[in-house]
Amino acid sequence: MEEAPPQQERMMFAGMVGAAQVLGLASVVLTGVWMGHYRGGFAWDGSSYQFNVHPLCMVLGLVFLQGDAILVYRVFRNEAKRNVKILHGVIHLLALIVTVVGIVAVFDFHRAAKIPDMYSLHSWCGMLTVALFCTQWVMGLMFFLFPVASSWLRASYLPVHVFCGLVLVVMSIGSSLLGITEKLLFSIMSSYSTLPAEGVLANVLGLVLVLFGVILCYLITREEFRRPPNPEEESLSVHFKTLTEGGSPHSP
Amino acid sequence: MEEAPPQQERMMFAGMVGAAQVLGLASVVLTGVWMGHYRGGFAWDGSSYQFNVHPLCMVLGLVFLQGDAILVYRVFRNEAKRNVKILHGVIHLLALIVTVVGIVAVFDFHRAAKIPDMYSLHSWCGMLTVALFCTQWVMGLMFFLFPVASSWLRASYLPVHVFCGLVLVVMSIGSSLLGITEKLLFSIMSSYSTLPAEGVLANVLGLVLVLFGVILCYLITREEFRRPPNPEEESLSVHFKTLTEGGSPHSP
Numbered sequence: 001m002e003e004a005p006p007q008q009e010r011m012m013f014a015g016m017v018g019a020a021q022v023l024g025l026a027s028v029v030l031t032g033v034w035m036g037h038y039r040g041g042f043a044w045d046g047s048s049y050q051f052n053v054h055p056l057c058m059v060l061g062l063v064f065l066q067g068d069a070i071l072v073y074r075v076f077r078n079e080a081k082r083n084v085k086i087l088h089g090v091i092h093l094l095a096l097i098v099t100v101v102g103i104v105a106v107f108d109f110h111r112a113a114k115i116p117d118m119y120s121l122h123s124w125c126g127m128l129t130v131a132l133f134c135t136q137w138v139m140g141l142m143f144f145l146f147p148v149a150s151s152w153l154r155a156s157y158l159p160v161h162v163f164c165g166l167v168l169v170v171m172s173i174g175s176s177l178l179g180i181t182e183k184l185l186f187s188i189m190s191s192y193s194t195l196p197a198e199g200v201l202a203n204v205l206g207l208v209l210v211l212f213g214v215i216l217c218y219l220i221t222r223e224e225f226r227r228p229p230n231p232e233e234e235s236l237s238v239h240f241k242t243l244t245e246g247g248s249p250h251s252p
Numbered sequence: 253m254e255e256a257p258p259q260q261e262r263m264m265f266a267g268m269v270g271a272a273q274v275l276g277l278a279s280v281v282l283t284g285v286w287m288g289h290y291r292g293g294f295a296w297d298g299s300s301y302q303f304n305v306h307p308l309c310m311v312l313g314l315v316f317l318q319g320d321a322i323l324v325y326r327v328f329r330n331e332a333k334r335n336v337k338i339l340h341g342v343i344h345l346l347a348l349i350v351t352v353v354g355i356v357a358v359f360d361f362h363r364a365a366k367i368p369d370m371y372s373l374h375s376w377c378g379m380l381t382v383a384l385f386c387t388q389w390v391m392g393l394m395f396f397l398f399p400v401a402s403s404w405l406r407a408s409y410l411p412v413h414v415f416c417g418l419v420l421v422v423m424s425i426g427s428s429l430l431g432i433t434e435k436l437l438f439s440i441m442s443s444y445s446t447l448p449a450e451g452v453l454a455n456v457l458g459l460v461l462v463l464f465g466v467i468l469c470y471l472i473t474r475e476e477f478r479r480p481p482n483p484e485e486e487s488l489s490v491h492f493k494t495l496t497e498g499g500s501p502h503s504p
Contacts, residue, residue, distance in 0.1 A: 116445040121433050121458040128459070163473065167466055174426045174462070178433050181373050185437040193368040206373040207380070210426070214419055221415065221473070 013225055016215055017075055023212040024064040030205040031059045038198040039187070046112030050105050055179060057102025058126070062133065062172035063209060065095035067216045070165050074219050077227040089145050092137055099130060122178035129171040136164050166217055173213045177206050265477055268467055269327055275464040276316040282457040283311045290450040291439070298364030302357050307431060309354025310378070314385065314424035315461060317347035319468045322417050326471050329479040341397050344389055351382060374430035381423040388416050418469055425465045429458050 035052035036042065042056070043049035069091035076084045110117050118127065140161060143154050180202050184192055192199050219225055287304035288294065294308070295301035321343035328336045362369050370379065392413060395406050432454050436444055444451050471477055 119445045119447050119451065121429060121436070121455045124455050124459060125429070125462065128462075159474075163470060167469070170422060171462065174429060177373060177377070177426060177430055181430050181433050182437065184373070185434065185441075189437075193371045195371050199371065203373045203376050207376060210377065210380075210423065217419070218415060222411075 009224055013074075013219070016219055017071065020067070020071065020212060020215045020219065023208050023215065024067060027205060027208045027212060028056070028060050028064055030201060030208060031056050034198065034201055034205065038201070044105075044108075046108055048109065048113075050112075051109040053105035054102050054109070055176075055183065057098050057105065058172070058179070059176055059209070061095045061098030061102060062129065063169065063176060063212065065091055065098060066133070066165075066172060067169050067212065069095060070169065070220060071216065073227060074225050077225075081227070085144060089141070092140070096134070096137055099133065103130060120178075120182060122175060122182050125171065125178060126175040129168060129175050132164070132171070133168050136161070136168060162220075166220060169216060170213055173209045176209055180206050261476055265326075265471070268471055269323065272319070272323065272464060272467045272471065275460050275467065276319055279457060279460045279464060280308070280312050280316055282453060282460060283308050286450065286453055286457065290453070296357075296360075298360055300361065300365075302364075303361040305357035306354050306361070307428075307435065309350050309357065310424070310431070311428055311461070313347045313350030313354060314381065315421065315428060315464065317343055317350060318385070318417075318424060319421050319464065321347060322421065322472060323468065325479060326477050329477075333479070337396060341393070344392070348386070348389055351385065355382060372430075372434060374427060374434050377423065377430060378427040381420060381427050384416070384423070385420050388413070388420060414472070418472060421468060422465055425461045428461055432458050 035056055039048070039052050041049055042052050044053070069088050072084055072087050072091065076087070107117060109115075117123065139157070142148050143157050143161070147154055149157070184199060184202050188196060188198060287308055291300070291304050293301055294304050296305070321340050324336055324339050324343065328339070359369060361367070369375065391409070394400050395409050395413070399406055401409070436451060436454050440448060440450060
């Protein structure tokens with residue numbers, strides 16, 4: 001709340017950002033341990049070891065990196081907007097590359113093993129998320145990094161871009177949970193109900209992903225963690241045609 | 253954006269509320285058709301027909317009713333806050349009752365069929381959601397309907413209550429998607445990849461739930477759809493100790 005002392009607010013913010021980083025990294029590590037230890041490791045040969053690359057890449061790219069790309073606007077909210085914007089774009093580029101590798105991994109595996117594609121709810125939700133992620137990426141590039149739209153249009157699009165970014169992270173987490181459930185039922189359906197170590201680890205991974213998403217959404221939607229308006233930024237970033245040009249009161 | 257003409261804004265709001273209602277009802281109907289037609293119908297005898305009550309109740313209670321209970325603050329944003337608050341509480345009470353029936357249905361079925369409880373990611377996420385929903389319900393009752401906390405505490409809690417409400421709807425939708433995937437893999441794993449009608453219907457149900465959640469979150473988080481501040485409300489609802497007493501600029 002606005003009434004909270006700034007010192008306490010800063011500490012809460014730092015604690016939550018730290019927690020998000022720990023949870024995000026933990027989700028990548030848990031996925032790596034699950035695929036590396038319980039599912040036999042990684043390869044790029046069309047085998048099930050190539051499939052194992054898929055969950056790791058999706059959690060790293062679409063969840064952790066995408067989440068952190070959004071968080072930079074809060075973590076570096078006192079840095080020049082131009083630099084933060086470039087960092088946001090670069091982390092998103094990394095997320096996109098890792099995501100594409102993850103998608104190729106599973107389609108390659110399906111082709112080699114003659115498993116049909118795109119029939120499950122996980123694949124429908126996942127592909128929808130990736131398609132929207134790519135659309136959001138291109139739109140963000142056009143509107144904010146190399147702005148081709150008018151200032152008014154950019155200012156109008158900004159809240160939609162921010163909203164869609166959060167929806168995308170949540171959809172990525174949801175698709176990951178569906179993938180976890182699918183993988184568990186395909187691999188250990190007969191023993192899952194006895195809660196073997198692999199089942200517990202995968203369930204915990206699911207909860208870690210949920211908690212990462214909740215903290216991320218909280219940090220992004222709370223008014224007091226927003227980037228403060230800075231009139232000097234406009235002159236600093238004039239070559240960059242930042243959104244502040246449009247006179248919008250909103251910061252991403 | 254603030255620049256949009258009010259008329260256009262109102263039409264967009266009405267269109268989105270209408271779309272949310274259609275999608276929410278469609279999700280309940282699709283679940284009913286899936287369980288009623290493809291899974292043999294409903295009963296209360298410990299059989300799999302009793303299990304079929306579970307998805308229907310969860311989608312109706314935790315998704316549709318919970319979502320609509322939140323939406324009343326936007327749809328009736330020009331009505332007296334006291335009445336809207338009661339409506340919010342009553343729909344939540346209905347949601348709670350339907351949810352409890354849904355939970356009892358699946359635990360009864362598990363007991364009769366000697367199936368272990370609480371081992372899957374769906375059950376972990378679902379139970380966490382229900383536990384948080386009950387906590388949120390009790391907290392809301394204490395803070396806002398029969399306020400026992402100070403005005404300052406209530407004003408501080410309001411944004412957390414609103415945020416947790418949205419998290420709960422999203423978690424309910426996520427748990428439903430996990431439930432859909434589980435049910436499909438338990439029932440039609442061998443034929444799912446050929447996309448039979450049941451598989452398509454359940455996948456479409458999943459997408460309808462996602463779209464319902466996205467529209468709901470958009471309606472709730474957009475500033476221009478918020479309840480406008482109304483100083484007269486304070487005198488009208490003075491017996492009711494509404495949050496406006498606390499001098500908070502926020503409306504739920």
